[in-house]
Amino acid sequence: MVTIGIDARFYGTEHTGLGRYTKNVLLHLVKLLPGHKLVIFLRDPYYDSLKLGRGVKKIRSNLSHYSAREQLVLPRLISQHKIDLWFSFHFIIPIFSGVKKVTVIHDLIKTFSTGSDTTTRSPWLYRLKRWGYNLVMKKAVRDSLSIIVPSNSVKNDILSYFNERPEKIYPIWEAPDLSLQSFKKAKGVPAKLPKEFLLYVGNAYPHKNLAILLQALHSMKTKHLVIVASMTPYLTKLMHNLDPKTRKRVHILSSITDQELGYLYKHASALIAPSLMEGFGLPGLEALVMGTPVVASDIPVFREVYGSSATYFDPSSAKDLVRAVGARSSLPFSYSRTWETVASDIAEVIRESCASL
Numbered sequence: 001m002v003t004i005g006i007d008a009r010f011y012g013t014e015h016t017g018l019g020r021y022t023k024n025v026l027l028h029l030v031k032l033l034p035g036h037k038l039v040i041f042l043r044d045p046y047y048d049s050l051k052l053g054r055g056v057k058k059i060r061s062n063l064s065h066y067s068a069r070e071q072l073v074l075p076r077l078i079s080q081h082k083i084d085l086w087f088s089f090h091f092i093i094p095i096f097s098g099v100k101k102v103t104v105i106h107d108l109i110k111t112f113s114t115g116s117d118t119t120t121r122s123p124w125l126y127r128l129k130r131w132g133y134n135l136v137m138k139k140a141v142r143d144s145l146s147i148i149v150p151s152n153s154v155k156n157d158i159l160s161y162f163n164e165r166p167e168k169i170y171p172i173w174e175a176p177d178l179s180l181q182s183f184k185k186a187k188g189v190p191a192k193l194p195k196e197f198l199l200y201v202g203n204a205y206p207h208k209n210l211a212i213l214l215q216a217l218h219s220m221k222t223k224h225l226v227i228v229a230s231m232t233p234y235l236t237k238l239m240h241n242l243d244p245k246t247r248k249r250v251h252i253l254s255s256i257t258d259q260e261l262g263y264l265y266k267h268a269s270a271l272i273a274p275s276l277m278e279g280f281g282l283p284g285l286e287a288l289v290m291g292t293p294v295v296a297s298d299i300p301v302f303r304e305v306y307g308s309s310a311t312y313f314d315p316s317s318a319k320d321l322v323r324a325v326g327a328r329s330s331l332p333f334s335y336s337r338t339w340e341t342v343a344s345d346i347a348e349v350i351r352e353s354c355a356s357l
Contacts, residue, residue, distance in 0.1 A: 002354040003037040005083035005099070007074075009061055010090060011046050013258065016203070017282060018106065020177065022089045028343030030056050033350065039081050057081075066129060071095060071136075085354055091140040102353050103144040104346075107279030108157045111137065113207040138162070145353045148346060150174050150280035153301035172345045173305070175337045176286045180262035189260050193251060194224040198325065199268035199292075201228045201261070201283035202275070204235035209274040209297065214238055215318035217246060220325065224249045225272075226264060228256060265290040270328050273302060276315055281305050289335055293328040295321070309333040 006029070010022045030038055030052050040052060041061040052058065059077065063070040075097035078086060086094065086101045093101050110133055141147065141162045147169045149155050155169045198217075202208055204227070217225050229235065231254055239247060256264075265271065271287035273296040281302050284294045288309055296302040297315035309331045313324035 001035060001037055002084045002357060003039060003082055004033065004350065004354070005039045005041065005078060005081065005086045007041050007086070007088040007090070007092075008046075009041055009043045009063070009065065011042060011050070018090060021104075021106075021174065024175070024177065024339035025089070025343045025346060026052075028340045029347055032344055032347035036354065039083060041077075065090075065092060066132065068132075084357060085145075085350070087350055088140075091137050093136065093140045093143065095136055095139045095143075100353065100357060101140075101144045102146045102148070102350055103140045104148045105137075105140060105154065105158065106150055107154055107277070108137075108161060109207050109277050109279070111161065112277060113205070144168070145356060146170060146349050148172050148349055151301050151304055153299075153304055154279050156300075170345075170349050172342060172349075173337055174280050174282055174285070175339045175342050176282070176289045176335065177258065178338075179258050180265060180286055181290065182259055182262065189253070189256065189263060193226065196269050197224040197226045197251070197267075199226050199228070199264055199271050199287070200274075201264075201271065202273075204229040204232045204238075206234060207276050209276050209315055210235065210238055212315060212318050212321060213272055213274045214242060214246070214250070216321040216325070217249065218243070219318065219322050223325075224251065226251045226253065226268070228253050228261065228264065230254050262290070265292055268292050270295050270325060272321075272325070273297060273310075274315060274321065275299065275302075278302070284310065285335065288333040291330060291333075293330045295324045295328050 008022055008026050010018050011026060012019045012023060038056045039059060040056060041059045042050060043062050047058055047060040063073055071094060074094035078094060078097050078099050083099055086099045088103050091103060091105045093103055141158060141164055149169060149171050152171045155171050158164055158169060159166055200213060204210060217223060265287050270293040271284055273281055273284045273294060275297055278301050284296055284306055287294050294306060294310040296306055296310040296312055298312040311324045311328045314320040
């Protein structure tokens with residue numbers, strides 16, 4: 001019997017996409033590893049509230065992510081609980097522990113996207129955090145028995161940047177959250193939201209290419225744009241630079257429920273995905289499943305995931321984005337993967353890694 005430690009501290013939708021991924025996979029994964037002892041590391045409040053079934057041991061671990069304390073304490077806990085294999089839903093692995101590891105690496109965006117607009121930290125803390133990021137990411141790639149990625153595009157990025165063995169990297173596509181289809185208009189969605197609007201869902205950092213989207217909106221004199229994202233200094237700066245008339249047509253929602261997000265997906269004229277780089281592109285996939293047209297930047301990962309179901313544009317051209325919005329169409333789209341399927345594929349990678357111990 002192999003004792004598997006699972007770092008699920010990101011569990012919960014308050015941790016945005018990473019939290020949703022952890023939540024959707026973990027609930028299935030614990031049922032798919034019979035014959036192994038599972039030790040799950042959770043933060044409050046989920047340590048108390050989450051029921052994971054008999055035979056699953058929970059460890060309360062409120063260690064802050066990306067912290068020095070995390071790196072110092074996790075090796076001790078791994079040794080204390082006699083863990084043989086460590087599975088992490090994120091690249092943050094315990095670099096001072098010799099335990100064998102299976103790691104999910106969602107993207108290399110922070111590797112390629114740098115500068116003050118990519119962070120909310122002070123300059124000196126940003127430099128320190130970036131040094132730590134590079135160290136941990138390099139160790140995650142080199143030290144993991146197996147690496148799970150959400151797309152072939154991320155696999156290619158890792159192979160190109162780290163020159164790693166391709167056979168240890170497993171692309172496992174994500175799945176839409178079916179709960180979004182139980183949508184309703186509630187308090188988080190303004191009552192005065194325009195009847196027709198374009199939609200953006202994601203973080204507000206430079207690689208998301210919101211500057212091009214807002215330039216295009218300026219040219220589309222009557223269009224409204226709903227942005228579902230937390231405010232960042234970068235987004236604040238972009239909004240400040242807009243002329244007043246365009247600014248009035250931008251509606252920023254920083255905190256909404258899954259059902260409210262489902263409402264926005266269903267009622268949007270189109271979902272705009274303008275990113276310069278992504279690991280997968282889940283918002284566009286969820287919009288397509290809801291029957292909403294998707295206008296996406298012409299980058300490899302979006303071509304891989306959306307195929308011919310999206311309308312593509314040159315991500316460096318606001319004019320081409322305006323063209324794509326005018327040319328958008330709702331094409332037939334089917335997607336059979338569920339989060340149970342995703343978890344099953346991940347469980348298979350973990351089982352293969354256990355067999356190699």
